[in-house]
Amino acid sequence: MAALTTLFLHFSSGDHLVVSEDLYGGTYRVLDQIFAKFGLTCSFVKTSDNQAVAQALTPATKALLVETPGNPLLGITDLRFLAELCQDHHLLLIVDNTFLTPILQQPLKWGADIVVHSATKYLGGHSDLCAGALITRDETLGERLYFLQNSTGAILSPQDCWLLIRSLKTLPLRMERHSSTALKIALWLQNAATGGAGLLSRPE
Numbered sequence: 001m002a003a004l005t006t007l008f009l010h011f012s013s014g015d016h017l018v019v020s021e022d023l024y025g026g027t028y029r030v031l032d033q034i035f036a037k038f039g040l041t042c043s044f045v046k047t048s049d050n051q052a053v054a055q056a057l058t059p060a061t062k063a064l065l066v067e068t069p070g071n072p073l074l075g076i077t078d079l080r081f082l083a084e085l086c087q088d089h090h091l092l093l094i095v096d097n098t099f100l101t102p103i104l105q106q107p108l109k110w111g112a113d114i115v116v117h118s119a120t121k122y123l124g125g126h127s128d129l130c131a132g133a134l135i136t137r138d139e140t141l142g143e144r145l146y147f148l149q150n151s152t153g154a155i156l157s158p159q160d161c162w163l164l165i166r167s168l169k170t171l172p173l174r175m176e177r178h179s180s181t182a183l184k185i186a187l188w189l190q191n192a193a194t195g196g197a198g199l200l201s202r203p204e
C-alpha cells in the first residue's frame with residue numbers, strides 16, 4: 001500500500017483514473033476514502049471489457065490502473081489493447097502484477113508504463129515481511145517516483161530488504177511448484193465435477 005500511495009501522489013487534484021473494479025480492497029479503500037478527499041477521482045470499471053474501459057475515459061483521465069488477474073475475482077484484462085488505448089490518449093498504463101509475479105507475467109513487455117507489486121505475497125513468500133515495489137523503464141518517471149518516495153518516506157528497513165533479497169532467490173522455484181500444485185487441484189476438481197467419469201490426465 002505504501003508503493004501504491006506513493007504512486008497516487010504522482011497525480012493532482014482534478015485528475016481522473018480508470019481502475020479495475022475487480023480490485024484489491026485496500027487499493028479501493030485508499031482511493032475511495034483518502035485520495036478522493038484530495039480531489040483525485042476514479043471510475044471503477046470492468047477492465048476485462050475493452051469497450052467499458054474506452055467509454056470510461058474523460059478529458060481529465062490521466063491513467064489506467066489494472067489488476068490482471070484481478071483480486072479477488074481473477075478477471076482477465078487485455079493488456080495489449082489497453083496499452084494501445086493508453087498510447088492513443090497519452091495515459092499511463094499501470095498494472096498491479098502482484099498475483100502473477102514477474103515469473104508468469106511481465107507487463108512492461110505488453111506496454112505498461114508502471115508495474116506495481118505487493119512483495120508481501122509471492123515475492124516475499126515466507127510471511128515474514130511487508131514490502132512493495134514500483135517498476136518503470138522510463139527514467140524520468142522513475143526519478144519522479146523516487147522523488148515522491150523519498151519526500152514522503154515510504155521506504156523499506158534494511159532487515160526487510162535483506163529478507164526480500166533472500167526470498168527472490170527461490171521465487172522461480174516457488175512459482176513452478178505453486179503452478180503444478182494448482183494444476184493438480186484443478187484437475188481433481190474437474191474430475192470430481194464429472195463424477196469421476198472421463199479420465200483426466202495432466203497435460204505435459
Ligand SMILES: *Cc1c(COP(=O)(O)O)cnc(C)c1O
Nearest residue numbers: 001024071096098118119120131
Ligand atoms: C495484497 C495486495 C496489495 C497490498 O499489498 P500489501 O503488501 O499488503 O500492502 C496490493 N495489490 C494487490 C493485488 C494485493 O493482492
